[in-house]
Amino acid sequence: MHAAFGWKVPEYFNIAQACCARWASQPDAIERTAIRAHGTAAGTEFLSYLELQVRANALSHLLVTLGVQRGDRVAVVMPQRFETAIAYMAIFQMGAVAMPLSILFGPEALEYRLQDSEAVVAICDEQSVVNLQEVRGRCAHLRTLIGVGDAGAKADVPYEAALAGQPTRFEAVKTKADEGAVLIYTSGTTGPPKGAYLAHRAIIGNLPGFVCSQNWFGFAHSPNSDAVFWSPADWAWTGGLMDALLPSLYFGRPIVAYNGRFSPELAFTLMQEHGVTHTFLFPTALKAMMKAYPRPREHFRLQLQAMMSAGEAVGDAVFAYCQEQLGITVNEMFGQTEINYIVGNCAMNGDTSRGIGWPARPGSMGRPYPGHRVAVIDDEGNECEVGVPGDVALNRFDVHGDPDPIFFLGYWKNDTATRNKFTGDWCRTGDLATRDADGYLWYQGRADDVFKAAGYRIGPSEIENCLVKHPAVINAAVVPKPDKERGAVVKAFVVLAPGFAGNDELVAQLQAHVKGKLAPYEYPKEIEFIDALPMTTTGKVQRKELRLREEAKARAA
Structure with missing residues (x-):
């Protein structure tokens, strides 16, 4: 392709x-x-x-x-x-x-x-x-x-x-x-x-990723098809504007607008009422939907044909829920406002009989979408070997040497920041990943979210994904807690599902749950139960806020 x-x-x-x-x-x-x-x-x-x-x-x-x-x-x-x-x-x-x-x-x-x-x-x-x-x-x-x-x-x-x-x-x-x-x-x-x-050309650069992540949206359907799009993503952000509103209109299809607060019941009811076939849902939204309705098809008649998710790592728990309970293989996508929709999946719900799409692998960000030359690079701008973590980056030119139209023009009135975004022709994202032998990328976290604890390198997303698999957990965020002896220890902030009480017994259960699935050094030494995680308006967990809170507590101690 x-x-x-x-x-x-x-x-x-x-x-x-x-x-x-x-x-x-x-x-x-x-x-x-x-x-x-x-x-x-x-x-x-x-x-x-x-x-x-x-x-x-x-x-x-x-x-x-x-x-x-x-x-x-x-x-x-x-x-x-x-x-x-x-x-x-x-x-x-x-x-x-x-x-x-x-x-x-x-x-x-x-x-x-x-x-x-x-x-x-x-x-x-x-x-x-x-x-x-x-x-x-x-x-x-x-x-x-x-x-x-x-x-x-x-x-x-x-x-x-x-x-x-x-x-x-x-x-x-x-x-x-x-x-x-x-x-x-x-x-x-x-x-x-x-x-x-x-x-204006940015929407053209977006289209391959949108089409692939929505299982050939705009091509698999005739102009008179029943394709209907919806996403709770705010139209004031890249995810809502460039990944939902504009591409839906580009293909002449209807998009559902909802001016109100998101809830799992609202999401399922809206999709049922409007016959939504294609959607973009944040992992945080999917986690809440999974906990509220473990078997949604017992309550709602859905017509979903494709789903994209982005903003955070989807994780295999949500991936399995979408496959088993929604009948959809969720296509994870990765991009930034500056260079959007560059990596992801095109699962075609497992149908590769027509020779298009590629299998989605649980936990993987996917592969570069056609037209985008993506690599994992080191500090000097060299491509990393298979399995070696590095910065996800996009080259200004595609595999044919032609300019990639997805690129932003630059930061407004900030030439220095624009220059700092690049190493040669590579535009750095600040997100860490590894590449496997088949070209799939595996997210490691934001460069400023990854930390070391007792000498071990810790990526929060894997631990968070593990915690969410426990029935008591709706969402979780992992950050370093300063520690005089070990530099830092792993701390998890956990939002509980209804019916569960935060106590020492549950802390021990969750720690044992992570110990049984991940490396011994990855389990959270401390767990704090919290009503809600700090989130950006685009649905991303603000780990930085939690990290700064822990650093302030350590200084005051």
């Missing part, structure tokens, strides 16, 4: 044209559903591709009247809802840059990103308008707040009223494929958050 695959990136390309305008021009545009809204009032459940285009055209005109120009940053601070998708299409087609911001951000997080990006307009709803009002006076370039729904009364421009008088035809700007389209700020694990600047 790698040898036969070649990139065909046109000189001019626009995400909005590929994801909306071309479908809106088809004869069935009014019947073809772009977005289904879950849990909304009757009459507001569906948005067709024609309606998506017409409303995007009106919003583009409004933004022009507000002085937005080509290349200007426009913040989108909304959850999964029609207006969010409309905003993206409107911004892209006028040549401006969309800057997604999570509704979970507080004033300080919003202020930093708005100041750094010099965003000129922010589109928000009632969940974010108050925080935006609080900081706008300190954001010199932010001229206008557009308020959707109830936020209209608190913003400068009420969305619905302003759009009502706008033309519904808009002449899209002819953007180059290398032109900037999206500015997404990565979490600041080492210093302040950095703005990853993505080009």
Whole structure:
């Protein structure tokens, strides 16, 4: 597949044209559903591709009247809802840059990103308008707040009223494929958050991974098929925007939007009600679903055909649950905002009769997707031998020597950080893995999550996966606890399943459980029961927060 695959990136390309305008021009545009809204009032459940285009055209005109120009940053601070998708299409087609911001951000997080990006307009709803009002006076370039729904009364421009008088035809700007389209700020694990600047061509770079991880989505189905996509991933993040919303629209398929809190019951009910066939679920979500519904098909009628998971290691416990209880081989995927969707699986649910796909191996990140030259490299940029841990890295050029379109343009106003991301033509991820003889990668953890205890190198994900296999454990996070004699010992923070009590007896059970399955030095010397793990808004466990907590306790002792 790698040898036969070649990139065909046109000189001019626009995400909005590929994801909306071309479908809106088809004869069935009014019947073809772009977005289904879950849990909304009757009459507001569906948005067709024609309606998506017409409303995007009106919003583009409004933004022009507000002085937005080509290349200007426009913040989108909304959850999964029609207006969010409309905003993206409107911004892209006028040549401006969309800057997604999570509704979970507080004033300080919003202020930093708005100041750094010099965003000129922010589109928000009632969940974010108050925080935006609080900081706008300190954001010199932010001229206008557009308020959707109830936020209209608190913003400068009420969305619905302003759009009502706008033309519904808009002449899209002819953007180059290398032109900037999206500015997404990565979490600041080492210093302040950095703005990853993505080009329109990035969606093209995403497509091989999306198609493979969704078991040939867009190819195995005709345009009139029943494929329906859903993911709880926020459309303000790479996982929700680039791995769910945009690729679903690119293939002219409907995606389900849900503006509410995730729960296992919600996930299964939503997938049943909308006939969801393809999904992206975080490992943390799958763990909660596994514990809440050990035999889900006894309660729900599901039509799943493919599932991708990313953000953390899936682990063999969740892998087996998906196969045995959901009838799906979960395709693990790996990528970053800067270089997304580069490694993963394409299990085809075990069907390799057509000569496509490759078997998923429990616990493995998978193999490089076609078009991406991925390696495990050492500190000097040399490829590591089989079984030797190193940094997962992506080369600027594919196996044919052609530029890989997935690459970000650079960090916004931070050339030093951009240079530091690379060793020659290799872009480092900061994630450690080993490669086996068949080319599968095996995740070892973030470089800053791996630690040594009593001289042994410890990767937290394997221990966490082992703990989750115990019926008492919903989720777990492993960090080093400072120790004067051994440097550090293994400590586990554990979230318990309903019906279990955290006590010394359970601690001993869990320690014995890990001892019986892993190396003796890997079992947690200390276990602390916790109501919830600190998580990022993208569903990743914040081990750093737990690690810093332990270091502070050690200093105070």
